Amino acid sequence: MAAGAAAGAWVLVFSLWGAVVGDRNVTARIGKPLVLNCRGAPKKPPQQLEWKLNTGRTEAWKVLSPQGGPWDSVARVLPNGSLLLPAVGIQDEGTFRCRAKSRNGKETRSTYQVRVYQIPGKPEIVDPASELMAGVPNKVGTCLSKGGYPAGTLNWHLDGKPLIPDGKGVSVQEETRRHPETGLFTLQSELMVTPARGGAPHPTFSCSFSPGLPRRRALHTAPIQLSVWEPVPLEVQLVVEPEGGTVAPGGTVTLTCETPAQSSLQIHWIKDGVPLPLTPNPVLLLSEVRPQDQGTYSCVATHPSHGPQESRAVSVHIIGSLEGQGLRTVALALGILGGLGIAALLIGAIIWQRQRRQGEERKAPEHQEEEEEEREELNQSEEPEAAEGSAAGP
Ligand SMILES: *[C@@H]1O[C@H](CO)[C@@H](O)[C@H](O)[C@H]1NC(C)=O
Numbered sequence: 001m002a003a004g005a006a007a008g009a010w011v012l013v014f015s016l017w018g019a020v021v022g023d024r025n026v027t028a029r030i031g032k033p034l035v036l037n038c039r040g041a042p043k044k045p046p047q048q049l050e051w052k053l054n055t056g057r058t059e060a061w062k063v064l065s066p067q068g069g070p071w072d073s074v075a076r077v078l079p080n081g082s083l084l085l086p087a088v089g090i091q092d093e094g095t096f097r098c099r100a101k102s103r104n105g106k107e108t109r110s111t112y113q114v115r116v117y118q119i120p121g122k123p124e125i126v127d128p129a130s131e132l133m134a135g136v137p138n139k140v141g142t143c144l145s146k147g148g149y150p151a152g153t154l155n156w157h158l159d160g161k162p163l164i165p166d167g168k169g170v171s172v173q174e175e176t177r178r179h180p181e182t183g184l185f186t187l188q189s190e191l192m193v194t195p196a197r198g199g200a201p202h203p204t205f206s207c208s209f210s211p212g213l214p215r216r217r218a219l220h221t222a223p224i225q226l227s228v229w230e231p232v233p234l235e236v237q238l239v240v241e242p243e244g245g246t247v248a249p250g251g252t253v254t255l256t257c258e259t260p261a262q263s264s265l266q267i268h269w270i271k272d273g274v275p276l277p278l279t280p281n282p283v284l285l286l287s288e289v290r291p292q293d294q295g296t297y298s299c300v301a302t303h304p305s306h307g308p309q310e311s312r313a314v315s316v317h318i319i320g321s322l323e324g325q326g327l328r329t330v331a332l333a334l335g336i337l338g339g340l341g342i343a344a345l346l347i348g349a350i351i352w353q354r355q356r357r358q359g360e361e362r363k364a365p366e367h368q369e370e371e372e373e374e375r376e377e378l379n380q381s382e383e384p385e386a387a388e389g390s391a392a393g394p
Pocket residue numbers: 022023024025113
């Protein structure tokens with residue numbers, strides 16, 4: 001009972017001492033040696049000191065034997081009383097304590113909280129976007145940091161200022177993986193942003209890795225500068241020439257896909273819902289149209305950073321094709337007849353006018369004589385018929 005109380009008091013004193021003096025936080029790079037000094041211990045034997053540790057390698061407190069042993073490869077007490085860890089690993093994270101008595105009997109305790117770290121490779125932005133579209137969520141890229149310990153964090157920056165995910169205009173999707181053997185972390189952070197319309201046209205994004213330990217420098221990616229595309233003129237207009245898309249066989253139809261002048265746009269054509277196997281071109285020229293060119297056309301503008309945009313559909317109709325063939329012949333015949341009729345009328349009118357002019361110059365009787373001559377001619381032409389008729393009669 002008395003022993004228990006004494007132990008409790010000792011723990012209390014110890015924890016108070018710990019609180020007053022403070023533990024020493026030590027960080028060590030993975031794979032490097034670490035030396036922890038036992039404060040108050042004589043620099044040379046004979047020494048009265050004890051090292052104990054509670055780390056990832058131990059189940060509880062483990063007292064290290066000054067004589068060495070199987071733990072030598074992990075941690076061993078040096079002649080000057082310090083503890084050497086030849087190559088620290090993740091399992092060496094924990095608490096190390098030394099209790100030493102000086103030559104004059106004064107006891108000193110040292111406590112170290114050991115944390116280990118590994119500096120990851122320079123973070124990088126993989127699959128960066130080439131352009132962003134204002135008003136809609138865009139994937140900017142994925143920031144990747146490999147081989148760090150502890151995990152740390154990835155942070156995005158816009159024009160040098162931290163970009164705080166708000167779930168609306170800015171969102172990140174993070175993933176942390178741990179190497180099964182080394183225990184090192186791979187972090188990735190995919191950034192999605194919705195640039196404001198009319199905002200900065202050329203934002204610069206960068207990403208940084210912040211180590212999980214204090215007083216360690218952040219690592220930055222190379223910045224990427226992107227162009228923001230305003231969607232206002234994005235509408236894809238399809239212009240057909242001649243207007244209405246109606247053309248005679250053998251004629252020409254020009255279909256023009258009008259889009260905002262963006263070099264990265266690719267224009268494809270669709271006829272009756274089927275993509276046409278043509279190289280991307282904003283102009284589709286149908287020359288010497290045949291009945292099979294008839295149909296419904298639309299164009300699709302494809303942009304690398306967002307989905308394709310299809311224009312309205314325009315139908316191309318060929319007059320006189322297929323069942324219209326007969327109608328065309330009739331129209332042609334009517335046209336020829338009409339033309340002939342007009343020509344006849346014109347000739348008639350000219351003759352009539354010339355005759356009127358002649359009539360005014362001559363006397364009326366002469367005119368009558370002419371008419372009589374014409375009648376005689378007609379009579380003459382009728383006579384042989386009459387003769388034939390009479391001859392055939394009996
Ligand atoms: C050591 O680190 C802990 C957290 O890991 C912190 O609370 C404490 O203040 C640190 N002590 C010193 C002396 O820096």
